[in-house]
Amino acid sequence: MKRGLVVALSALLLAACGGGGGDAAPTSSGVTVDTRFGPVTIEEPPTRVVALGWSDAETALALGVQPVGASDWLAFGGKGVGPWAEGLYQQAPTLLGTTEIDYEAVAALQPDLILNTRSDNDEKKHETLSxxxxxIGAPKDVIPYGTSWRQQVELVAKALGKVSEGEEVVADLDAKFAANEKFDGRTAVVGAYFDGKFGAYVSGDPRADFLKALGFTLREDVEALASGSFYVDISTERLDLLTADLSVLFPIGGDATALKANPLVPEKALILEDEALVNAFSSGSALGTAYALDHAVPLFTTALG
Structure with a gap:
């Protein structure tokens, strides 16, 4: 560990956490949250929250808490959140790294709570952050980055002392799913094109679970390729694996030109080009999922004829 981090951590022990920059204090304290790394007790209502996990910042915002620091997983820039969370920050957070954590930068923010509920589940990272x-790490028995939006809301809400607000967020999104069209009996696959390579998302990933929640059945042979991961590589020789009643594909880090031009891509594939929609579909947050339901489901219906 760098000497600078040791100094920063020592300073934190002497500093009084809770000075400005966070939201108003939640209404409860002394809570214990169960995680894959064991129970975590939060003695006082947190006022300086750092959100490192995928969509942790959006989840905190949905519950009325503004993180002072956050990881920008989908490279939004600005305040680090998608348009579905626009206006929820009064003051922009300090944007932090994603897969590589700058512990000194985290410590400099003097957090009294760190959210890392959807991550690579690395125990050493967790120990250093603690x-x-x-x-607050991921719940037990989830694959890396496999925390569902529901689990994330429940974990974050309890840690923030916002349990009733969390229940309301869950109930609202459940109602939104229930009000949408169901596609029972239809098969689906969701894949991506990145750096000239194809892949597909499997159960445990928010994109795949989104389709399952709408009644779609994921291709079993694609699911069988998974080995503790949310994504599997698909060779160009096996692009037939991307064929289903609904094939949803999108590019990462570029436009859809090459994807559209590839003759091996399923002819009836729904290729998502709207960057906001792709990011909402990929966010896995309650806010992003609600946006995706409004904008993606009509496209699914059209694609299915």
Missing amino acids: KIAPT
Whole structure:
């Protein structure tokens, strides 16, 4: 560990956490949250929250809490959140790294709570973060980045002392799913094109689980390729694996030109080009999922004829 981090951590032990920059204090304290790394006790209502996990910042915002620091997983820039969370920050957070954590930068924000509920589940990272502040990791028995939007809301809400608000967020999104069209009996696959390569998302990934929640059945032979991961590579020789009643594909880090031009891509594939929709579909947050339901489901219906 760098000497600078040791100094920063030592300073935190002497500093009084809770000075400005966070939202109003939640209404409860002394809660214990169960995670894959064991129970985490939060003695006082957190006021300086750092959100490192995928969509943790959006989840905190949905519950009325503004993180002072956050990881920008989908490279939004600005305040680090999608348009579905526009206006929820009064003051932009300090944007932090994603897969590589700058522990000194995290410590410098003097957090009294760190959210890392959807991550790579690295125990060493968790141990280091826990020396800075109580850290909420993923729930038990989920694959890396496999925390569902529901689990994330429940974990974050309990840690923030916002349980009733969390229940309301869950109920609202459940109602939105229930009000949408169901596609029972239809098969689906969701894939991506990146750097000239194809892949597909499987159960445990928010994109795949989104389709399942709408009644779609994921291709079993694609699911069988998974080995503790949310994504599987698909060779160009096996692009037939991307064929289903509904094939949803989108490019990552570029436009859809090459994807559209590839003759091996399923002819009736729905290729998503709207960057906001792709990001909402990929966010896995309650806010992003609600946006995706409004904008993606009509496209699914049209694609199915």
